[in-house]
Amino acid sequence: xxxxxxxxxxxxxxxxAAALVALSGAALAQSTSLPGIGRPATPKEIAxxxxxxxxxxxxxxxxSGSVAMGQDVWEGKCAHCHGVFGESNEVFSPLVxxxxxxxVKTGRVARLTDTSYPGRTTLMKVATVSTLWDYIxxxxxxxxxxxxxxxxxxxxxxxxxxxGGVLPDNFVMSDKNIAEVQARMPNRNGMTLDHGMWPxxxxxxxxxxxxKAVACMTNxxxxxxxxxxxxxxxxxxxxxxxxxxxxxxxxxxxxxTRPPGAVVATAAVAAATATAAAPDKxxxxxxxxxxxxxxxxxxxxxxxxxxxxPSFREIAQKHGSRADAVDYLAGKIRSxxxxxxxxxxxxxxxxxxxxxxxxxxxLKDGAKx
Numbered sequence: 001x002x003x004x005x006x007x008x009x010x011x012x013x014x015x016x017a018a019a020l021v022a023l024s025g026a027a028l029a030q031s032t033s034l035p036g037i038g039r040p041a042t043p044k045e046i047a048x049x050x051x052x053x054x055x056x057x058x059x060x061x062x063x064s065g066s067v068a069m070g071q072d073v074w075e076g077k078c079a080h081c082h083g084v085f086g087e088s089n090e091v092f093s094p095l096v097x098x099x100x101x102x103x104v105k106t107g108r109v110a111r112l113t114d115t116s117y118p119g120r121t122t123l124m125k126v127a128t129v130s131t132l133w134d135y136i137x138x139x140x141x142x143x144x145x146x147x148x149x150x151x152x153x154x155x156x157x158x159x160x161x162x163x164g165g166v167l168p169d170n171f172v173m174s175d176k177n178i179a180e181v182q183a184r185m186p187n188r189n190g191m192t193l194d195h196g197m198w199p200x201x202x203x204x205x206x207x208x209x210x211x212k213a214v215a216c217m218t219n220x221x222x223x224x225x226x227x228x229x230x231x232x233x234x235x236x237x238x239x240x241x242x243x244x245x246x247x248x249x250x251x252x253x254x255x256x257t258r259p260p261g262a263v264v265a266t267a268a269v270a271a272a273t274a275t276a277a278a279p280d281k282x283x284x285x286x287x288x289x290x291x292x293x294x295x296x297x298x299x300x301x302x303x304x305x306x307x308x309x310p311s312f313r314e315i316a317q318k319h320g321s322r323a324d325a326v327d328y329l330a331g332k333i334r335s336x337x338x339x340x341x342x343x344x345x346x347x348x349x350x351x352x353x354x355x356x357x358x359x360x361x362x363l364k365d366g367a368k369x
Contacts, residue, residue: 015365057178061175065173077140077143096164129178240255284369315363
């Protein structure tokens with residue numbers, strides 16, 4: 001898994017660099033050969049895209065952050081999805097767990113080969129600290145990606161590694177000592193460079209990469225058919241797969257209580273169909289539905305159906321009769337939380353106050369279509 005992840009990181013870095021060069025070159029060519037169409041990309045525009053951090057730390061900005069600072073950032077912006085100790089397995093895979101002090105010494109996580117160990121966490125698999133830093137920087141928090149300051153990224157990365165027993169409580173991580181952190185990554189020796197895709201000589205690779213796919217372009221079938229199946233005797237041997245998949249994401253397990261090929265509409269599909277078929281009553285629900293889509297509310301809530309969280313109708317029935325319903329619901333939308341409807345957390349939302357109050361008023365009025 002770590003090999004695949006790092007190979008993906010290397011390839012992504014190369015593709016981004018190539019795309020930036022191509023875009024800049026194409027714009028320059030257009031501006032000269034086709035007057036009035038296109039222009040060269042400015043250094044500032046290129047810099048805005050060129051934010052990836054490589055395993056040799058090229059692209060890493062200057063900065064620092066302590067484990068203590070990272071704990072504050074974590075509790076405010078990360079814990080509601082990943083758990084107080086990075087152990088949450090409700091919505092996202094757990095980040096922390098499964099590594100030992102011996103793994104830090106050897107650079108190879110022993111439990112990756114232990115079939116009796118119940119799961120695989122991020123710290124068990126990831127080989128390079130740059131992968132953690134880069135992903136947190138570009139994609140976190142989930143509801144506000146790229147909003148963390150550079151020092152906050154250093155701090156929360158340090159805190160995450162502290163929870164995994166990699167860094168001590170008083171550690172301050174920076175661009176100056178990140179190589180020392182890399183030397184303590186539990187699965188640092190789990191990375192392979194056999195793919196030969198590393199750009200440059202800073203890390204030794206195994207020969208020249210097959211970028212033309214010559215190895216796999218022989219004896220190809222004209223119309224390959226990709227499929228998977230479960231033999232009848234094993235179809236429901238371990239329970240219904242449809243009930244074991246995560247609620248977030250596009251993957252839906254097969255309903256193994258039914259015969260192969262039976263089509264079963266999931267709650268998400270039903271909710272999407274109902275929304276698509278909802279009539280526009282004098283523009284009322286159309287504007288509400290636009291807000292729900294704009295702020296990704298419908299990713300976790302259906303109007304009539306429970307998805308990750310309760311349906312909007314359930315929320316309206318529970319809180320709509322309150323005297324302060326609009327203020328209360330607008331506050332809950334903005335602050336998020338967990339425990340009212342179960343253990344799955346709702347992240348804090350950054351939508352404008354006017355949009356929050358519009359949605360709150362709609363909920364107070366019964367979440368009507």
